[in-house]
Amino acid sequence: MxxxxxxxxxxxxxxxxxxxxxxxxxxxxxxxxxxxxxxxxxxxxxxxxADASVLPAIDLAVLAREIRAGAHDPGTPRHDEVLAFLRAYARLRASVSAPKALG
The missing domain is CATH 1.20.5 (Single alpha-helices involved in coiled-coils or other helix-helix interfaces)
Known part of the structure; x- marks a missing residue:
């Protein structure tokens, strides 16, 4: 500050x-x-x-293309990592736009 x-x-x-x-x-x-x-x-x-630094630096546009192409489907090597990132990202976004939804 x-x-x-x-x-x-x-x-x-x-x-x-x-x-x-x-x-x-x-x-x-x-x-x-x-x-x-x-x-x-x-x-x-x-x-x-909001502290976005808790999330790894990921290019969301690239990630979206990879997901659409099936690169992170269940059973793929990075599936669990990407799933954890998406959950954390969604929680962070909800904490800003709809904190009551988090309970």
Whole structure:
């Protein structure tokens, strides 16, 4: 982090301002838009905190072509490795876009 407060702190503060100060002062017909802004900020905050370094560096476009070609089907040498990567990648993506789905 270069300076404090960092970007994650600023995002969290902005979300709190939208929800606690702006939303109550808005007319009812603007409440949905304010909640949508707060949700977008929350998603950006989760994305900023997500640690993609836990995943190996894999070119997803290449991996997708390999999967379509059957290179990682069950019984192939790298099947288990690719399966573990895809599960970890899906969990990381879900932790950003749909954390409630993870339980």
């Amino acid at each position: 270069l300076e404090k407060p960092g970007s994650a702190d600023l995002l969290a503060t902005a979300r709190e301002v939208v929800l606690n100060e702006l939303l109550p002062a808005l007319p009812p017909e603007k409440a949905f838009q304010a909640r949508m802004v707060a949700a977008a900020i929350a998603l950006a905050l989760r994305e900023a905190k």
